[in-house]
Amino acid sequence: MRAAVLQAVGDETVEVRDDVEVVGPGPGEVRVAIRATGVCHSDLSAMNGTIPQPTPAVLGHEGAGEVVAVGEGVGTIKLGDHVIVVWVPPCGTCRYCLGGQPNLCTQVMYSAGLTPRFVVGGSPAYGFAGTGTFAEEVVLPVQGVVAIDKDVPWEIASLLGCGVVTGVGAAINAAKVRPGSSVLVYGCGGVGMAVIQGARIAGAAEIVAVDRVEAKLDQARRFGATHAVVPERLGGPKDEITEGDGFDYAFEVIGRPETIRAAYDNVRRGGTAVVVGAGRAEETVELNAFELFYSEKTLKGTIYGSADVRTDFHRLLRLWKAGRLDLEGMISDRLDLSKINEAFAKMRAGEAIRQVIHFGGAA
Ligand code: NAD
Numbered sequence: 001m002r003a004a005v006l007q008a009v010g011d012e013t014v015e016v017r018d019d020v021e022v023v024g025p026g027p028g029e030v031r032v033a034i035r036a037t038g039v040c041h042s043d044l045s046a047m048n049g050t051i052p053q054p055t056p057a058v059l060g061h062e063g064a065g066e067v068v069a070v071g072e073g074v075g076t077i078k079l080g081d082h083v084i085v086v087w088v089p090p091c092g093t094c095r096y097c098l099g100g101q102p103n104l105c106t107q108v109m110y111s112a113g114l115t116p117r118f119v120v121g122g123s124p125a126y127g128f129a130g131t132g133t134f135a136e137e138v139v140l141p142v143q144g145v146v147a148i149d150k151d152v153p154w155e156i157a158s159l160l161g162c163g164v165v166t167g168v169g170a171a172i173n174a175a176k177v178r179p180g181s182s183v184l185v186y187g188c189g190g191v192g193m194a195v196i197q198g199a200r201i202a203g204a205a206e207i208v209a210v211d212r213v214e215a216k217l218d219q220a221r222r223f224g225a226t227h228a229v230v231p232e233r234l235g236g237p238k239d240e241i242t243e244g245d246g247f248d249y250a251f252e253v254i255g256r257p258e259t260i261r262a263a264y265d266n267v268r269r270g271g272t273a274v275v276v277g278a279g280r281a282e283e284t285v286e287l288n289a290f291e292l293f294y295s296e297k298t299l300k301g302t303i304y305g306s307a308d309v310r311t312d313f314h315r316l317l318r319l320w321k322a323g324r325l326d327l328e329g330m331i332s333d334r335l336d337l338s339k340i341n342e343a344f345a346k347m348r349a350g351e352a353i354r355q356v357i358h359f360g361g362a363a
């Protein structure tokens with residue numbers, strides 16, 4: 001079957017091959033035929049070493065598809081089910097799962113990530129983040145799929161699997177944006193646009209979008225930003241909305257030390273800065289000891305939208321069905337897997353919202 005393979009960390013391109021095999025499903029696993037998969041910046045971050053990933057690896061982690069084989073002992077998922085792929089599969093029994101933070105469960109995620117589920121040219125290969133959706137088929141632990149209604153288009157379902165749950169969840173689960181508050185969002189890719197939508201759904205009064213790519217600014221307004229500027233012009237809306245004081249919330253959705261620092265600097269005393277972007281372990285963000293106590297700001301991270309995918313995917317789909325969450329508008333390009341390296345080039349230039357790869361031609 002066809003899949004996009006990263007041979008080694010540091011490679012600038014992936015190899016689209018026809019000779020990739022998938023292993024399983026074994027007990028407790030399912031095999032899914034991927035129908036659509038979004039390209040997320042984290043795929044690029046696996047290539048350049050920002051996010052650790054053993055190689056060779058099939059990239060892709062934001063996907064949806066149909067269950068085509070079910071392993072022994074799988075009771076909840078059936079052949080033919082339509083599912084969203086989950087890259088933090090909740091085990092359901094650890095203290096994080098039982099304590100209402102299943103996005104912090106590592107029980108299944110680590111073992112899935114360290115089990116080679118593909119064979120490439122006769123050698124074992126991993127799936128990125130324990131998934132590997134840039135492939136016609138993937139094998140996943142049963143906790144790594146969530147079944148959805150069959151009338152949801154594949155491309156819509158695929159977006160939920162990472163960018164949308166992460167972004168909307170950052171606003172409504174991690175920050176718990178209060179109605180009437182002021183919000184700043186740094187970085188308007190697929191995840192940033194989802195943060196903007198999450199802040200709008202939560203009832204923010206003002207949402208200021210910041211991106212260095214001018215074309216992103218009008219697009220951000222379409223998703224609910226009340227103001228949209230390049231970084232150099234942030235002072236204007238900041239003065240207008242907050243009298244220079246700073247925003248109630250700021251979201252960093254890029255993964256760079258300087259924009260994390262800028263997000264922290266641009267929240268008011270007592271406000272909350274949320275780091276959504278995935279940065280490198282070697283890079284540090286400096287905070288001085290005085291400002292930490294004096295400003296009484298909250299600086300927090302969020303992974304996978306601080307969500308419970310078992311209920312949040314359905315919550316997000318209901319928002320979409322009610323016309324309150326625009327998912328169609330987030331798809332900037334539809335492409336074939338053979339164009340994956342062009343998709344990465346477009347992402348490096350900051351030009352895409354979400355690029356979605358279709359398998360088998362169906363939407
Ligand atoms: P993307 O590449 O589509 O978008 C990034 C945007 O930031 C682009 O529009 C780009 O123009 C803009 N940008 C880059 N540098 C900038 C700067 N210095 N100032 C202003 N704008 C700048 O990325 P994405 O897919 O939306 O992902 C965003 C981040 O979120 C990545 O770091 C990704 O790895 C991370 N992520 C985190 C989680 C999580 O669980 N926390 C999940 C998914 C993705």
Ligand code: ZN
Pocket residue numbers: 040041042043061062162163
């Ligand atoms: Zn992602």
